[in-house]
Structures are given as structure tokens and as C-alpha cells.
Amino acid sequence: MANKKKSSPKFSALIPLFVFVGTFLGAGIYQNDFYALPAPIAVIAGIIVAFLLFPQSIKSKIKTLLKGCGDNKILTMCLIYLLAGAFAAITNETGSVDAIVNLGLDYIAIQYIYVGIFCIASFLSISTGTSVGAIVALAPIVVGFADKSSADLAILCGALLGGSMFGDNLSVISDTTIAATQSLGTKMSDKFKQNIKIAVPAALFTIAILVFQGLGLESDAMETVVYNYSVVKILPYVLVIVLSIMGVNVFVTLLLGSISAGLLGIVYHDFTLIEATRIAYTGFTNMTEIFLLSLLTGGLAALVAKNGGINFILVSIKKRIKSKKSAQFGIAALVSTINLAIANNTVSIIIAGPIAKTINDEYDLDNKKTASILDIFACIFQGLLPYGAQVLMILSFSKGRIDYLDLMANTWYLALLFVYTLLFINFKPLRIQ
Numbered sequence: 001m002a003n004k005k006k007s008s009p010k011f012s013a014l015i016p017l018f019v020f021v022g023t024f025l026g027a028g029i030y031q032n033d034f035y036a037l038p039a040p041i042a043v044i045a046g047i048i049v050a051f052l053l054f055p056q057s058i059k060s061k062i063k064t065l066l067k068g069c070g071d072n073k074i075l076t077m078c079l080i081y082l083l084a085g086a087f088a089a090i091t092n093e094t095g096s097v098d099a100i101v102n103l104g105l106d107y108i109a110i111q112y113i114y115v116g117i118f119c120i121a122s123f124l125s126i127s128t129g130t131s132v133g134a135i136v137a138l139a140p141i142v143v144g145f146a147d148k149s150s151a152d153l154a155i156l157c158g159a160l161l162g163g164s165m166f167g168d169n170l171s172v173i174s175d176t177t178i179a180a181t182q183s184l185g186t187k188m189s190d191k192f193k194q195n196i197k198i199a200v201p202a203a204l205f206t207i208a209i210l211v212f213q214g215l216g217l218e219s220d221a222m223e224t225v226v227y228n229y230s231v232v233k234i235l236p237y238v239l240v241i242v243l244s245i246m247g248v249n250v251f252v253t254l255l256l257g258s259i260s261a262g263l264l265g266i267v268y269h270d271f272t273l274i275e276a277t278r279i280a281y282t283g284f285t286n287m288t289e290i291f292l293l294s295l296l297t298g299g300l301a302a303l304v305a306k307n308g309g310i311n312f313i314l315v316s317i318k319k320r321i322k323s324k325k326s327a328q329f330g331i332a333a334l335v336s337t338i339n340l341a342i343a344n345n346t347v348s349i350i351i352a353g354p355i356a357k358t359i360n361d362e363y364d365l366d367n368k369k370t371a372s373i374l375d376i377f378a379c380i381f382q383g384l385l386p387y388g389a390q391v392l393m394i395l396s397f398s399k400g401r402i403d404y405l406d407l408m409a410n411t412w413y414l415a416l417l418f419v420y421t422l423l424f425i426n427f428k429p430l431r432i433q
Contacts, residue, residue, distance in 0.1 A: 013309030020046030040292040050303040068302025069295045077182040081287040083254035084173040089283030094265040102229035114210040118163040125167025127237035129174040134164040139397035154402045158410025169379040175346045180375040183353025186367040194368040202416040236261035327363040331356045332377040345378035383414045
């Protein structure tokens with residue numbers, strides 16, 4: 001088959017990819033909203049340019065596009081997105097998110113409010129798989145704390161951002177985790193265990209700093225607040241986390257999590273069986289954009305690869321790679337640069353994933369470590385971007401009381417994660433499987 005012959009490196013083959021990124025980025029800058037243009041539409045613009053630019057017949061290009069869309073890893077990723085969407089939708093309807101938030105707040109003394117917000121945001125995002133969701137749920141509460149106590153809003157918001165990114169990076173139902181593990185062909189449980197070795201030390205240092213910052217706070221009217229919750233409502237999240245750590249297949253894990261959440265909702269009369277099925281389907285539709293994005297990006301990547309674009313990137317990166325460590329730094333730089341351009345960590349991983357996999361295999365790197373590096377650097381730069389969704393939402397909720405520099409000066413976790421990951425790559429001996 002023709003595919004066995006490696007295509008010669010060509011910079012021009014990257015033009016459709018640049019069109020995709022440029023369309024997405026340009027529309028975001030023009031609209032002052034990086035989510036104004038649906039990402040799948042931007043991919044389609046790149047695909048159209050590929051069809052106009054590349055020399056093969058229309059029939060051949062369609063065949064390449066469909067083969068890329070139907071890639072085993074792409075389809076696996078898409079099915080996982082659907083199950084993750086169903087789980088998130090059902091648990092939201094049962095009030096599980098509110099239960100997590102209220103349970104944590106009920107036990108927090110004012111002196112530990114900073115570290116408390118960090119921990120609640122971490123658990124909420126690791127349970128729901130979304131940093132944005134955690135921020136939306138907690139930001140109004142954080143602003144309320146600042147209004148009713150001596151707590152500093154900038155520190156609260158920094159703890160919220162850091163905790164949300166910590167949980168999102170580790171969550172087994174996060175689209176970034178799904179994209180990273182599927183791109184590298186590694187188990188979620190293996191990536192989770194590897195990721196913990198990098199993320200937890202940074203989190204522990206962050207907790208120590210936040211505890212110190214909260215020592216001078218004084219108790220006041222906040223003690224009179226009463227939070228209502230049911231611990232049982234948190235169990236589906238606990239089940240998913242435990243099963244994932246045990247290494248249970250991700251499809252089985254998410255299916256059991258969705259079923260348990262559905263049964264819980266029925267028992268508590270939150271919804272009926274038929275309503276539960278509708279909610280699950282709504283969860284499917286909530287993932288439509290990322291589903292289509294992954295599918296179409298797979299097709300675009302196949303077209304670019306067939307015409308030498310991926311090989312051009314690989315050759316360029318390899319010129320700068322002198323060792324396994326520099327190979328990992330190359331992967332980190334690649335996904336970080338893409339994320340700076342498009343302000344979307346999931347899309348960045350999807351684009352960088354195939355290239356990272358090729359470098360990983362050629363230099364005999366550890367799949368799970370490479371998946372962690374890919375996810376971590378996308379997470380770090382997404383959290384630092386002044387035009388990223390997470391930062392924009394927090395600043396919006398603060399209503400001008402803090403600015404971007406105030407927020408960054410107090411987001412200890414992302415800074416510590418960046419430093420610790422660099423140290424981890426430099427000094428941690430590689431263990432090849």
C-alpha cells in the first residue's frame with residue numbers, strides 16, 4: 001500500500017493546519033471571545049483548504065479524510081466523551097455537585113478558607129472532569145466569602161484557579177486526560193498514577209502556602225452559615241475515582257458511574273427512569289462539539305500527514321533533540337505553543353498527540369510519562385493565559401475587584417507545577433516499560 005511509503009517532509013502541507021488554527025484564533029481575537037466560533041467549523045475551514053491544496057484526486061482525499069476520522073484511537077476517544085458527558089449530566093441533576101461543595105464548606109474554619117477552596121475545587125474538578133465547571137460552581141461562593149470575611153479575594157481566586165486546574169489535569173473523565181491517554185496509547189489508570197507523582201508535590205507545597213496565608217484571618221459571621229447536603233450523593237464520584245485507580249476499563253468505569261448516579265437519582269426522586277435516559281442523552285449532546293472536533297481533527301491530521309506535514313514537524317523537532325530529556329522538552333514545547341495559539345488545552349493535545357506519540361516511540365520514552373507531560377503543559381499554559389476561559393471567568397465573577405496580575409500572583413499551584421515538572425523531567429530516571 002502507498003501508506004507504507006513515508007511521505008517526504010513538506011512545510012506547505014502544514015498550511016491547512018495553520019488555516020484551522022488561524023481561523024480559530026483570528027475569530028477569537030476579532031470577537032474578543034475565543035469560544036465565539038465553534039472549533040469544528042474552524043477545522044472544516046482547514047479541511048477545505050487541504051482539498052484545494054493537495055494534489056491527489058477528490059476520491060483519494062475523501063478516503064484519507066474518512067480513514068483519519070475513523071482511526072481507532074479517535075473513535076475510542078469519542079465514545080469515552082459520550083459516556084463522560086452522560087455521567088456529568090446525571091450527577092449534576094442529582095445535586096451531587098452541590099453536595100460536594102456544601103460538604104466541604106461545612107467543615108472549613110475561616111483560617112483554612114484558602115486551602116479549603118483549593119481542596120474543594122480540586123475534588124470538584126477531578127470528579128466532574130472540568131475546570132470550567134468547578135470555577136462556575138465556586139466563583140460566586142468565593143466572591144461571597146471575600147464580601148463577608150477578612151479573606152483576600154485575590155488569594156481565594158488564585159486557590160480556585162489552581163485547584164480547578166489540578167483536578168482537571170488528574171480527572172479520568174476530563175477530555176484532556178482522554179485525549180492524552182488515547183493519543184499515547186496508555187491506560188488512564190497508569191497515566192493517573194504517573195501524573196500524581198508530578199502534581200501532588202506541587203499541590204502539597206501550594207497547600208502549605210495557603211495555610212500560612214490564612215493564619216491571620218479572623219472568624220466572623222461566616223460561622224452562622226448552614227450548608228445542606230447528602231453525603232450519599234457523592235458516592236458515584238467516589239466510585240468512578242476508585243474504579244479508575246484500580247485500573248478498571250474506562251468504558252466500564254463510566255458506565256457503572258452513570259448507572260449508579262441514575263439509580264441514586266431515581267431512589268431520591270430527582271427524576272424517573274425515562275427522565276434519566278433523557279438526561280443521559282443530553283449529556284451525549286453536551287459533548288457534541290468536542291466529539292466533532294476530535295473526529296474532524298483526526299481527518300485533517302491524516303490529510304496533513306499523507307502530504308508530509310507531520311514529517312516536516314518531526315524533522316524540525318528532531319534537529320533539536322539530543323537525548324530522551326530533550327525529546328520530552330520538545331513535546332512540552334510543542335503542546336504549550338499550540339495552546340498559546342488557540343487557548344484550548346484539549347484541542348492542543350489532540351493536535352500535538354500524534355506527533356508526541358511518534359517522538360515517544362522513536363526515542364523509547366515511557367507512554368504514561370509522555371501522556372502526563374502532554375496533559376500537564378497544556379494544563380499549565382491554559383491556566384496562565386489571560387484570554388483562556390478559566391481566567392476570563394474568574395475575572396468576570398470578580399467584577400473588576402482583581403485584575404489578571406493579581407490573579408497570577410496568587411495562583412501558586414500552576415507556578416509550582418511548572419517548576420516541579422521541569423525538575424521531574426531533568427532528574428527523574430526514565431523507566432522504560
